Amino acid sequence: MKFERTLAICLDMNGCPNRCLHCWLGDLPNHKLNDKTATKIVKLFKPYFENITFYSWLREPDFTKDYKARWLKDNKLSTIKPKRFELASYFTIIRDPEYVKWLKAVGTKKVQLTFFGLEAMTDKYVGRKGAYKELIAATKILQDNDIDVRWQLFINEENKDEVSHLLDVAAENKVTDIFVHEGSCDGNNRKLYDIRINKDNIPLKVKPYYLNYENLLSESECIELLKDDDSYFIPKHKDEIVIYITSDLNVYFNFTNPSAAWQIGNIEDDDISEIVRKIVAGDVPALKFARSILLSDLVKLYGDSNSDKVFSLEDYKMYLLNNYVDDKYNSKLQ
Numbered sequence: 394m395k396f397e398r399t400l401a402i403c404l405d406m407n408g409c410p411n412r413c414l415h416c417w418l419g420d421l422p423n424h425k426l427n428d429k430t431a432t433k434i435v436k437l438f439k440p441y442f443e444n445i446t447f448y449s450w451l452r453e454p455d456f457t458k459d460y461k462a463r464w465l466k467d468n469k470l471s472t473i474k475p476k477r478f479e480l481a482s483y484f485t486i487i488r489d490p491e492y493v494k495w496l497k498a499v500g501t502k503k504v505q506l507t508f509f510g511l512e513a514m515t516d517k518y519v520g521r522k523g524a525y526k527e528l529i530a531a532t533k534i535l536q537d538n539d540i541d542v543r544w545q546l547f548i549n550e551e552n553k554d555e556v557s558h559l560l561d562v563a564a565e566n567k568v569t570d571i572f573v574h575e576g577s578c579d580g581n582n583r584k585l586y587d588i589r590i591n592k593d594n595i596p597l598k599v600k601p602y603y604l605n606y607e608n609l610l611s612e613s614e615c616i617e618l619l620k621d622d623d624s625y626f627i628p629k630h631k632d633e634i635v636i637y638i639t640s641d642l643n644v645y646f647n648f649t650n651p652s653a654a655w656q657i658g659n660i661e662d663d664d665i666s667e668i669v670r671k672i673v674a675g676d677v678p679a680l681k682f683a684r685s686i687l688l689s690d691l692v693k694l695y696g697d698s699n700s701d702k703v704f705s706l707e708d709y710k711m712y713l714l715n716n717y718v719d720d721k722y723n724s725k726l727q
């Protein structure tokens with residue numbers, strides 16, 4: 394019997410040119426995978442799911458020289474066609490003049506680009522010299538080809554003044570679709586907890602551009618909301634089930650960062666029927682820990698009621714859970 398829910402497989406076939414300090418995926422290995430591996434993985438899952446959507450990327454989309462052929466192959470491997478979202482590789486935009494024309498041809502209306510401040514700051518956070526100049530150049534190339542541009546600006550205590558200045562740079566570059574946010578607090582961004590932006594320190598000029606500002610909470614406000622919450626925080630899929638497969642063929646859900654406690658299995662080492670069982674049952678160590686502790690207890694263990702650092706409520710729950718998962722998982726390993 395096949396499961397009715399669609400399985401979306403995101404396979405990290407080509408890695409990413411960047412090493413962002415905020416990356417929620419952490420620092421995944423950049424091995425290249427070939428088409429045979431992609432086909433084999435889809436074949437393994439097909440007997441178990443009514444529908445499969447296959448993506449050959451998990452990080453930078455189209456970060457490969459054969460992006461045109463790859464897109465066709467992704468479509469061919471999928472029974473429900475993959476989406477383009479509003480994403481593209483700015484690395485490829487500025488190196489391959491054909492690419493932007495191809496983006497247009499496959500129906501791309503808008504592309505989102507990510508900044509962390511002005512030149513030195515953005516290069517530092519992307520982990521690559523020249524990234525800021527590429528982002529500015531990519532903005533112009535997209536606009537010249539009638540593709541709209543959205544700028545996503547990540548803010549923290551270190552770059553908050555530069556984010557203010559970036560709003561002027563956006564205006565100079567005729568970019569009006571802009572949003573600012575703090576990012577979730579997992580993966581690499583969790584290591585930046587100490588410089589997470591304080592609610593009171595968000596510059597006045599930035600507030601109109603802040604994502605969902607009216608619902609933004611400080612950590613102390615999150616704690617107030619959760620301190621008597623006797624429910625469990627158990628991340629779940631909505632409609633389709635989405636799995637991430639890294640280039641070392643480890644399989645994860647798309648909740649939070651791909652780390653050992655969240656791992657479902659490995660394509661080479663584990664039997665596919667057992668991997669599918671774990672996917673459907675949510676049987677990974679982290680979710681077992683999630684089912685064993687109330688939110689009110691997580692807050693007692695890991696909340697800082699003096700903190701003004703900003704969170705969305707869901708991101709804060711995940712931050713608390715990951716603290717607990719790390720403590721429990723690491724103590725089990727000892």
Ligand code: SF4
Binds near residue numbers: 417
């Ligand atoms: S945030 Fe995106 S672009 Fe940056 S390292 Fe992670 S996957 Fe790559």
